[in-house]
């Protein structure tokens with residue numbers, strides 16, 4: 001079967017006789033898994049539900065064959081979130097977790113976000129993966145409850161059920177509805193192993209109302225290029241100047257690779273966005289960010305650029321400072337002892353956020369007056385002071 005036949009087979013399984021999407025998407029089968037960049041696996045866990053059907057077992061066995069050196073542990077009576085690591089030190093646990101691959105089932109994988117105290121609209125998001133193999137020092141996920149105790153990289157195999165849920169939710173709402181992928185994982189980092197993109201993109205392409213918004217740092221876009229998407233999949237990249245990435249992002253695709261991936265999918269007609277977050281005040285940051293903004297806007301046809309500062313909970317910050325020391329450029333610009341913002345996360349001083357956003361906004365506007373600009377996880381006061389017109393029209397939504 002060629003790529004187009006494979007895609008049509010997926011679509012046919014998802015679409016009923018009268019063009020009605022139904023919840024019969026299947027796991028990808030006709031593809032060759034290969035090792036993703038930046039992910040070495042020492043141990044694989046098969047947890048409860050992961051091999052409950054012959055289809056799931058075949059899917060997982062083919063991925064396990066990609067890592068013949070990895071130990072495979074079957075824990076088929078244990079849910080994925082009950083596995084424990086024999087390691088009490090948070091940083092050591094975090095480092096080991098980045099080399100563990102867990103297969104499982106995620107109940108309630110489609111959820112509505114619960115942001116409050118900021119302008120961000122709440123939105124639907126879903127999780128065919130958990131966490132990610134990259135190692136950004138500022139990663140807020142490292143401090144979230146599930147990840148803190150078992151920081152492994154997870155693949156959930158109940159993706160057909162997730163798409164069934166998405167179908168129901170979108171139909172119930174009766175209007176175009178975005179479903180965001182990238183809140184609790186990187187959605188493309190493991191695509192070489194899973195080929196989930198070949199199920200997701202066709203599903204959303206055919207759906208009358210559901211739309212996919214996806215945020216990644218991965219450059220694994222090859223499988224996306226041949227898929228029919230009908231602009232129902234919006235691809236967004238998390239980027240920062242190379243000078244910032246070099247210090248704060250480890251084991252990730254380079255900025256050059258990310259920008260090249262963005263250009264490749266844009267050539268195939270996908271709507272492309274970028275999110276510059278967290279902006280980090282390294283030495284000479286004004287010139288660094290102005291130059292990078294110019295490069296981005298001049299070389300990638302993005303439709304929307306969203307900006308954000310650091311938004312960090314206490315345990316994620318502790319992990320970051322264990323890795324980098326407390327005198328890093330993020331920690332030294334967080335207002336210690338200052339009242340936290342409405343959502344409980346620590347942020348930079350307002351004055352700095354205003355200055356940084358204004359610099360990027362002005363630079364981008366001079367080159368692309370039509371570019372949509374937005375802020376992520378920000379307060380109304382910052383939208384107002386930076387002169388942005390449409391609060392809430394940001395990265396994760398349509």
Ligand code: SF4
Pocket residue numbers: 131132133134135136138139140141142184185186217
């Ligand atoms: S890509 Fe996202 S989830 Fe992965 S380490 Fe970086 S910030 Fe965390």
